[in-house]
Amino acid sequence: MKNYSFLILLIFFGVQLQAQEKEWTLEECVNYALENNIQVKQTQLELSLADIERKDAIGNFIPGINAQASNSWNTGLTQNITTGILQNQTVRNFSTGVSAGITLFDGLRNFKQLQRAKLSKLAAQYSLDKMKDDIALFVADAYLQVLFSKQNLEILQAQNEVTKEQLQRTKDLVEAGVLPQGDLLEINATLADEKQKMIIARNQIQISLIGLAQTLGIKDYENFQIVDRDYAVFGNEILSNSAEEVIEKAKEARSEIRIAQTNKELAEQDVVLSKGAYYPTLNAFFNYNTRETGQGRITGAVLDPQEPTRQIGLVQATEQIVVAPNTIPTLGSPLPFIDQLYRNDGISYGFQMNIPILNGFATRNQVQRSEINVKRAEYQLEQAELDLEANVYQAYIDAQGAFEAYEAALVASEAQSKAFEYATERFNVGLTNAFDFSQAKIRFENTQREALRAKYDYIFKLKVVELYFGIPVRELKF
Structure with missing residues (x-):
């Protein structure tokens, strides 16, 4: 038993350790966000609602069937349904029935409604695709920001080690x-400034990690870590295409245009649906009803002992009164429940046509509203195309500029590296003071940081262009 307990503990702690040591790659972050991000889930709900709308449209073709049953008691002065006489009594009555109806013609609105529901679902799917693209880019940007913050800290730490060595030498x-005492003070000031920068850099790493975790929907901020990987700059072949070529690809592949186009088709479908109200509607119906009562039934008749005869007429010639036997019904127990339902049932069936004549111009006004919405959707489609062109041009130019900025930052970093080496050599032999040495070191740090920032900025902007070019988000290479 102890061995089993020990094994369970080992497994438990092993799982906990594995959970803590989990480091996320960019691909894992993107895939996880596409499944768990709150905005993606909300957009998926819209897709589910669109599917329900499609099912509603299909249901319009199915007959409506309803059943009803009631059992009631009436107490007081009520009519005896057996004798037809008003009397004080308590009567129980039961009734039940089934009705069915189906629309045979309604101006083809059922068919158009189904087509519209399919378009609505398609629009919801395009919205989901766009949301996934946006979230994937957002995750990639946040992930690269974490990497930049981490590598920025590594640069500061490496330079801090150099400063410590120079401090001892000074x-x-x-x-x-x-050397004068002032040089030592200058080095100490530089060391303190670097410590402050490293504290800020560590805080920035945590803030970036928390932001990325929130985007993914992960709440365990403390144990969330990403893989420390140095992403290389590659894949700029996409920029060999002209901006016009990228725009044409974007118009074919991007969800923004598809959404606007589908919304225009939805608006056109609404016009057809509105015009369908001008046509008559034809419905078929079928009803079955039956009833049962607890009231007694007539089993025979006997002469009324109080008044055995009753006058039924008068002979005008002789003024002789014509009489007949005055009988009163005799009541027996009601028939069994099932027998009454069988005897008292009945059906009705037929067709019903409704012809619209005048409804306060409601139909005409609705058609006009729908036609205005079509024009609005056309303008929105045109605007979406213009916005896409502007966004692609901007992304294309940004990517080109980011690449040039990255190359320039590399050249500047290399030059400052040599300048820093030269300043270090002069400082070591006492040919320059600590202030000039610190300034050379700061310039070198800044160029390293700028080269790192330009690198990740270029990588991200290049992926934006690739998305516009139609590369699926799951196939983006980093």
Whole structure:
């Protein structure tokens, strides 16, 4: 038993350790966000609603069938349904029935409604695709921001190690009388400034990680980590295409245009649906009803002992009164429940046509509203095309500019690296003071940081162009 308990503990702690050591790649983050991001889930709900709307449209072709049943008691002065006499009594009555109806013609609105529901579902799917593209880019940007923050910290830490080495060397030179005390103070100030920058950089890493985790829908911020990977700059072949070529691809592949086009088709379908109200509607119906009562039934008749005869007429010639036997019904127990339902049932069936004549211009006004919505949808489609062109041009130019900025940053970093090496050599032999050395070091750090920022900025902007070019989000290469 102890061995089993020990094994369970090992498995438990192993799982916990594995959960804590989990490091997310960019591909894993994107795939996880596409399944778990709240905005994606909300858009998926719209798709589910559109599917329900399609089912509603299909249901319009199915007959409507309803059943009803009631059992009631009436107490007081009511008519005896057996004798037809008003009397004080308590009567129980039961009735039941089934009715069915189906629309045979309604101006083809049922068919048009089904077509519209299919378009609505298609529009919802395009919206979901666009949301996934937006979330994937947002995740990629947040992920690259974390990497930039981490590598920025590595740069600061590496430079801090250089500063510590120079601090010790400067102490030795000051004690030997080779360098003035001011150089040591300058190095100490530089060291303190670097510590402050490293604290800010660590905080920025945590903030970036939390932002990425929230985008993914992960709440365990403390144990959330990403893979420390240095992404290379590659794949700029996409920029060999002209901006016009990218725009044409975007118009074919991007969801923005598909959404606007589908909304225009929906608006046109609404016009057809509105005009369908001008036509008559033809419905078929069928009803079956039966009833049962707890009231007694007539089983025979006997002479009324109080008044055995009753006058039924008068002979005008002789003024002789004509009489007949005055009988009263005798009541027996009601028939069994099933027998009454069988005897008292009945059916009705037929057709019903409704012809619209005048409804306060409601139909005409609705048609005009729908036609206005078509024009609005056409303008929105035109605007979507213009916006897409502008966004593609902007993304294309941004990617080109980011690549040039990255190349320039590499050249500047290389130049400052050599300048820093030269300043270090001069400082080590006492030919330059600590202030000039610190300034050279700061310039070198800045160019390293700028090269790193330009690198990730270019990678992200290149992926934006690739998405516009029609590359699926799951196939983007980093």
